[in-house]
Amino acid sequence: MAKPEQPKSAISPRRAEDFPEWYQQVIKAGDMAESSDVRGCMVIKPWGYGIWENMQRALDAMFKATGHKNAYFPLFIPLSYMQKEAEHVEGFAKECAVVTHHRLELNAEGKMIPASPLGEPLVVRPTSETIIGASYAKWVQSYRDLPILINQWANVVRWEMRPRLFLRTTEFLWQEGHTVHETEAEARAETKQMLEVYATFARDYLAVPVFTGEKSESERFPGAVQTLCIEAMVQDRKAIQAGTSHFLGQNFARSSGIQFQTRDGKQEFGWTTSWGVSTRLVGTVIMMHADDDGLVLPPRIAPTHVVIVPITPKPATRDAVMAAANDLAAQLRAIIWHGAPLEVHVDQRDLGGGVKNWEWIKKGVPLRVELGPRDLESGNVAVSRRDGLLVAGVGDPGKAVSKSFLPSSDFVRQVAELLDSIQQNLFNRALAFRVEHTRKIDTKKEFYDFFTAENPAKPEIHGGFALAHWNGSRAVEEQIKNDLKVTIRCIPFDDPGHPPESGKCIMTGEPSERRVLWAKSY
């Protein structure tokens, strides 16, 4: 018996077959990154780095627009600094890389060995609150010095047990904002504001719908008073924390000595915040939008918006086709889309059209244009959207390589609109998926059923987000985590459209003021 014909997909296995393996294969097929010889560390290749650069550019502009400046602080943190904040050091101790020596010397066997022990070991920053705090302590003397609004783009190291490309690597790239304020209210407002920046960025640039809310005590950043987060649902229905913003109260100010003279002449500790997003966002985008043919990029962060694939079957027409392709590229590059010229690539390599096409499909380029000798005569181009929708209403919808023929001039006129349409479609699709798999749950049984796979040996994609009542106790969180590996992703903010709804804790029956968001997570 022949198996039912399934259209060939570029990525094997498919998402439904083995999601983690599919994820790795998408990265490989898209040539985004690879693991390196250093355990847990990755090489980010140009295509993957280009995505990160676009994220950086957009975020950086948003930080500047909210009054922040960039600066840079050291990679190394004296061990004594880390120890100043008790909860903080406890939270990060297990994942710290520590430099204990400088200088290498040849030993008797001719091997290089570390030679000179440092007087005080240096911790490679897992985050920079303590070392930045030491600087701020010097900079701040008066309320007139406040607020301090600084961001840094940097690498950090957290010695993780189980690395996965982009999602959790030993070294990763991120930005960390660190601010000091005169009042608690101002610092809390900053914390909230930056979370909103992240949520807006996720929605408008990554086409990622997020829940915003507050972490429970057990998930809070070590040393913080309050941790806010954005949480997204990716295609295996797990949650991923895509950004965090912390209200640090006066904890770090106290331990770092960030003190200022108030308007009425008293000494007070500053109120600090910190907030960050990392290269994990690249992994989030992959898991959110990619399909069985590889990456699907939201146009606003795509390194290339349009790829033109010249089809040159005969040497006689080759030059004319190439000229037309380059001419089209020039017309497109003259178009300003969201403040910058369109990024257009003409793939002139001497390879078969199919090979080239599939390569760009796997890289997730939003729009592909084929241009061949027949089009020179008709004035048409063949356009494909990476999100599978049709451009001009003809062709086979839903197939990665379906294409629509339309006049070249029409395409140039419509291209900006098409990119916006793809961006919007990706967001809508992601939101619909999340809505489909988010459920209000009111009983323990339904909750446990929801999060239990039918096949425990090889769990199928199951579960999703559960909005359920909770008595606020750590014990309940612990039990659910132990039983199901499900945690509270956030306590959602009050939403004017959906006021908090009281009920009873699904585990204890005790009263609860609001539903909280539960899920398995990355």
Next chain:
RNA sequence: CGGGGUGUAGCUUAGCUUGGUAGAGCGCCUGGUUUGGGACCAGGAGGUCGCAGGUUCGAAUCCUGUCACCCCGACCA
């Protein structure tokens, strides 16, 4: 850090039980035919079989040690 597993070409791997000096597919290079749904033919390059010892006339294969990686747990942006 506990439990399990694997190391053979750039990648995926056969061979190992029963020792005889390494084979395939993909990729790569050259030439030709090709190119609008993932090309074909012919030729070619590429391997101290993770590393170090041992047994043996002879080791990818057997033994010992060691290193690395993967999976499952504890921890995490």
